[in-house]
Amino acid sequence: MQFTCYTKSTRPFLDQRHGTSGLRKPVTMFQQENYTENFIQCILSSLDGCLTGTTLVLGGDGRYYGRKVADTVIKMCAANGVRRVIVGKQAIMSTPAVSYAIRKYGANGGIILTASHNAGGPLGDFGIKFNIANGAPAPDHAVDKIHDLTKNILEYRICPELDCDIHIVSKKEFMVNSRPFEVEVIDPVEDYVEYMKNIFNFKSIQTLLQRSNGHPPMKFMISSMLGVTGPYVRRIFLEELKASPGCAIDIHPTEDFGGRYPDPNMTYAIDLIKTMKEKESDFGAAFDADGDRCMTLGHKAYFVSPSDTLAVITANATYIPYFKKNAIKGVGRSMPTSRAVDRVCKKKGIDLYEVPTGWKYFGNLMDAGLVSLCGEESFGTGSDHIREKDGIWVALAWMSILAARKLTVEEVLHRHWNTYGRNFFTRYDYVSCDTASCNKMMEDLEKMCITGSMVDEQFSFQHNSCTVTFTVAEMDVYDYEDPTNGTVVENQGVCILMTDDSRIVFRLSRTGTSNTTVRMYIESYESDPSMFDRDTQDVLKPLVEVALKISKLREYIGRQEPTLIT
Ligand code: G16
Numbered sequence: 001m002q003f004t005c006y007t008k009s010t011r012p013f014l015d016q017r018h019g020t021s022g023l024r025k026p027v028t029m030f031q032q033e034n035y036t037e038n039f040i041q042c043i044l045s046s047l048d049g050c051l052t053g054t055t056l057v058l059g060g061d062g063r064y065y066g067r068k069v070a071d072t073v074i075k076m077c078a079a080n081g082v083r084r085v086i087v088g089k090q091a092i093m094s095t096p097a098v099s100y101a102i103r104k105y106g107a108n109g110g111i112i113l114t115a116s117h118n119a120g121g122p123l124g125d126f127g128i129k130f131n132i133a134n135g136a137p138a139p140d141h142a143v144d145k146i147h148d149l150t151k152n153i154l155e156y157r158i159c160p161e162l163d164c165d166i167h168i169v170s171k172k173e174f175m176v177n178s179r180p181f182e183v184e185v186i187d188p189v190e191d192y193v194e195y196m197k198n199i200f201n202f203k204s205i206q207t208l209l210q211r212s213n214g215h216p217p218m219k220f221m222i223s224s225m226l227g228v229t230g231p232y233v234r235r236i237f238l239e240e241l242k243a244s245p246g247c248a249i250d251i252h253p254t255e256d257f258g259g260r261y262p263d264p265n266m267t268y269a270i271d272l273i274k275t276m277k278e279k280e281s282d283f284g285a286a287f288d289a290d291g292d293r294c295m296t297l298g299h300k301a302y303f304v305s306p307s308d309t310l311a312v313i314t315a316n317a318t319y320i321p322y323f324k325k326n327a328i329k330g331v332g333r334s335m336p337t338s339r340a341v342d343r344v345c346k347k348k349g350i351d352l353y354e355v356p357t358g359w360k361y362f363g364n365l366m367d368a369g370l371v372s373l374c375g376e377e378s379f380g381t382g383s384d385h386i387r388e389k390d391g392i393w394v395a396l397a398w399m400s401i402l403a404a405r406k407l408t409v410e411e412v413l414h415r416h417w418n419t420y421g422r423n424f425f426t427r428y429d430y431v432s433c434d435t436a437s438c439n440k441m442m443e444d445l446e447k448m449c450i451t452g453s454m455v456d457e458q459f460s461f462q463h464n465s466c467t468v469t470f471t472v473a474e475m476d477v478y479d480y481e482d483p484t485n486g487t488v489v490e491n492q493g494v495c496i497l498m499t500d501d502s503r504i505v506f507r508l509s510r511t512g513t514s515n516t517t518v519r520m521y522i523e524s525y526e527s528d529p530s531m532f533d534r535d536t537q538d539v540l541k542p543l544v545e546v547a548l549k550i551s552k553l554r555e556y557i558g559r560q561e562p563t564l565i566t
Contacts, residue, residue, distance in 0.1 A: 059093025060113030094291030121256030136363025298409030310375030
């Protein structure tokens with residue numbers, strides 16, 4: 001059957017700039033006439049204006065409005081001359097699985113319908129991520145190109161009559177303006193599971209889950225937080241690794257994530273934490289809506305800092321078959337991520353790269369063979385098996401280490417700290433603050449960096465009956481130069497380094513959808529083993545006070561307490 005394409009008039013929307021990863025806005029904004037179509041057209045137009053013969057992958061986290069937008073994406077791909085769209089059944093495919101599918105099928109890119117860990121439902125957020133041909137999130141030059149197009153768009157192309165059922169695995173051919181157009185609906189889980197089986201030793205993990213010879217099986221608990229990883233968890237952990245169904249909770253993707261934030265942290269993964277405590281589980285993992293983040297927990301929900309996860313996986317990489325075959329080339333971390341991994345790299349002679357917040361900055365480094373393992377404090381860790389962070393991969397990596405070393409999470413961490421010392425780390429989020437006040441606070445911090453007015457300043461506090469003193473050693477605005485192509489990204493946060501190597505970082509989040517979120521990152525190093533079990537918040541309290549004093553955050557944004565502490 002022949003389908004006809006139409007060109008429709010539109011007008012630009014001036015707020016369609018990608019944030020840290022993709023365009024995220026309230027659903028109601030995407031529902032404005034032509035808003036979604038404009039952005040999709042600009043993504044398609046950014047692909048060098050020539051789409052003949054191209055293949056795109058389409059996935060998403062199953063959130064509200066995703067099915068409607070998936071239908072629009074297919075209709076617009078058809079009208080723009082795309083040759084083939086590979087879409088996950090019901091437009092559901094996790095972000096890491098999309099990254100893998102792009103690479104496996106040699107696609108020219110992928111569109112992921114997700115606002116990640118942001119709330120869903122009609123009153124929640126929607127989002128569109130765009131990944132390029134290497135499977136990585138669109139880098140800055142691609143983002144800029146799309147943004148420029150959004151400012152000038154006057155028309156978009158669509159094939160409104162082309163209705164494609166994406167509920168069953170199938171391959172459909174259409175003729176659109178006398179050109180062939182194919183939609184291949186794939187099982188979103190199959191390829192990814194096969195790939196994980198090549199990366200990890202499933203047999204060894206299975207042994208961990210079914211230990212005998214006097215060893216009880218490791219009790220674990222996983223939560224998909226009602227996001228996209230549900231089908232992946234069912235297939236990998238319940239079917240392949242034969243764990244009991246009671247080990248997995250919230251594994252049915254829902255459009256509104258049960259009205260909760262699908263954000264794996266100690267505040268929102270509350271059901272997992274409660275269940276782990278009740279069942280005295282030894283290992284836990286929670287994933288965000290699109291499956292690229294993972295929070296890892298030990299016995300009775302003992303919190304593992306994502307920065308430590310990166311350091312531990314680096315130190316124990318040889319227990320993971322993938323890294324046994326391909327030795328680690330280098331490690332990357334985002335600037336605010338704690339420097340725990342730096343200590344491992346130093347000791348093992350591994351190159352360490354620091355990039356701005358955003359997984360997109362790791363893509364070039366991986367392609368250039370400079371890094372093969374990367375991580376961020378925001379619960380993202382992954383390797384060069386794909387070009388995205390990968391939640392399920394993190395859980396399997398931890399399980400591989402536990403299986404090989406026959407230790408608990410806490411034992412692995414303690415042995416790690418005994419070797420490298422412990423970097424205590426916390427992040428304070430002040431969500432949805434007045435944008436002008438946040439900008440002013442950052443401007444003033446930047447001025448301090450330029451003038452050096454804070455250097456040598458001392459701050460003393462009484463803490464646990466002792467006087468604690470910090471002296472500012474350096475204060476810098478973080479700029480980054482990509483070592484693969486010399487591209488410079490400026491102004492990615494303010495770092496304040498103390499003479500004892502403690503560090504404070506301020507930056508503004510770019511994933512929120514209302515006003516501005518300030519992120520304050522606090523880190524200090526401890527080498528005395530008798531101090532490793534201290535409470536992180538207690539350890540870092542004086543440094544938090546220094547951060548608040550230097551930034552005058554309370555005065556600027558009028559908040560006494562953060563919205564969230566991680
Ligand atoms: C995205 C990026 C991450 C980043 C995170 C938080 O993750 O891919 O690299 O760390 O946002 O960014 P921000 O601090 O600007 O809010 P995701 O999982 O939300 O796509």
